[in-house]
Amino acid sequence: MIKKWGLAFFLSMSAFSAHAAAEGIVTTEERAIYDATTNEQIGRIMPNVYYETLYDTTKQFYVQVETATGYVLKDEAVQPADLQVRTPKNTMVTIATNGETTFYKGTDFREKLYVAAADRRFFVTNETNDYYEVLLFGQAAYVKKSDVREDRGIPVLLYHHLLRDRENENYRNNSTVDPLTFIIQMEYLKDAGYETITLDDLYAYINGEKNISAKSFALTFDDGLSTTQRYAYELLKAFNFKATNFIITSRIPPVERLFDPSTLQFLSLKNMNSMRDVFSFEGHTHNMHYFMTGSCGALVCGTAEAVAADIATSLAVMPHNYFAYPFGQHKEETTRLLKRANISMAFTTRKDYVHVGEDLYRVPRIDVQRSMTFPQFKALFE
Incomplete structure (x- = not known):
């Protein structure tokens, strides 16, 4: 079942508002x-079709496309135009294109409106057994469900500790993943x-x-353990992957130590600075x-006083x-205190995918644990 989102959020977006007369273009x-x-480039528009x-x-005309905005370059073939636009139905779901996908002006699928690239996301305003209706350029467009x-x-993937099985004597728990498993997953x-992203x-x-x-994911690590540098950093750099490490600031050591897999060791500020081409570093409390x-x-x-003080110290x-x-x-x-401290977004361990309109202070993540099999990992993306 496709997830439905909060209607109020979408109706607040300008592209979903009703217009008496809309400004647009025809090419x-x-x-x-x-x-x-x-x-x-994420798609193509068709000749002799109106686009709001x-x-x-x-140099550009900006349009609502997919889940945010895009633009078409101004040239002699692109001319301003006007059209009456109806308000879409109050049901919002999302779909993603499988390959290069055509959206049509009508349900007879004869007149092309837009050709989208593969793996692009779109809001849905209505559906039948055979097609989805979406709002594109201020008007209804139709796409076959088979496309x-x-x-x-x-x-948003969540990891903690990376440690080889042969060196792992003290941390054989679900939060510790063998680096070979991590390599296979990446x-x-x-x-x-x-x-x-x-x-x-x-x-x-x-x-x-x-x-x-639609072929995107976010990668996070909790606790700021030094094994993220030892086992994840170079691989992610080679793959041009980005990640975030949530740091417990009271555990930042003043100096680096020789690696010892029998204890939990944490990234120093020097370590973090050397990893910033791959990792960003965010908050995980100071000492809570x-x-x-x-x-x-x-x-x-x-x-509340102790929590506020801890957040302030961490910052x-x-x-x-x-x-x-x-x-x-x-x-x-907790969320009230984070907002007061100007923290923009906070993550939970609730297992789910992230959607437009998500509660910014209850963002879900998927905990990748030691017990997760490779087929289970693949299923997260298939």
């Missing part, structure tokens, strides 16, 4: 559509054509500000990564915009 020849943030525009600059797939959202994603990208996607390919009472973490069971040691809850635990007061 006499096929023209490329480019992503407004990456400038990559959001705004224009001296697209349900979009589950963006997976090689699979690279070979399958997946690319990483940064948390800045994810934040923009959630807010409806950026188009993200422990259970205070039974299974209740300090971030939840501590006083002072290492400025950051994003945050991961220790053990995934949080409550309303």
Whole structure:
């Protein structure tokens, strides 16, 4: 079943508003559509078809396409035009294209409206057994269900400790993954054509500000363990993958130590600075990564004053915009304190995919554990 999102979020977006008369363009020849943030070509528009525009600059017309915006270059073949536009139905789901995919003006699938590249996401306004209706350029467009797939959202993977089985004497728990397993997983994603996105990208996607390919994922590590440098850094650099490490700032050592797999060792500031071409570093509390009472973490069971002070200290040691809850635990007061500290987004350990309109302070992640088999890992992406 395709996930439905909060209607209020989408109706607040300008492209989904009703217009008495919309400004737009008509082109006499096929023209490329480019992503407004990456400038990559993501599709083509058809000649003699109306396309609503959001705004224009001296060189581009900007349009609503996929889940955010794109643009077409201004030239002699592209002319301004007007058209009455209806309001879409109040049902929003998302799909992704399988390959280069044609969207049509009608359900007879005769007149082309738009040709999208592979693995692009679109909001759906209606559906039947045979086709989806989407809103493109301020008007209804139709795509055959056989040409697209349900979009589950963006997976945000979560890892902790990487340690070889033969050297792992003390940490044979589900949070410790053998580096060989990690290599196999990353090689699979690279070979399958997946690319990483940064948390800045994810934040923009959630807010409806950026188009993200359906072959994208985010990669995160919790706790700031030194094994991320030892076993993950060079591989991710070779694959041009980006990742985020959530740091417990009280555990940052003043100096580096020789590697010792029998103990937990953490990244120094020098280590972090040497990894910034691959990793970004965000917050995981200063000193509240422990259970205070039974299974209740300090971030939840501590006083509001103590939590606020801890967040402030963490930010002072290492400025950051994003945050991961220790053990995934949080409550309303926790999110309130993070907002007050100008933290923009916070991550849980709730297993799910990330969608446009997600609660920015309860972003889900998928914990990749030692017990996860390779078929189970593949199933996250298939």
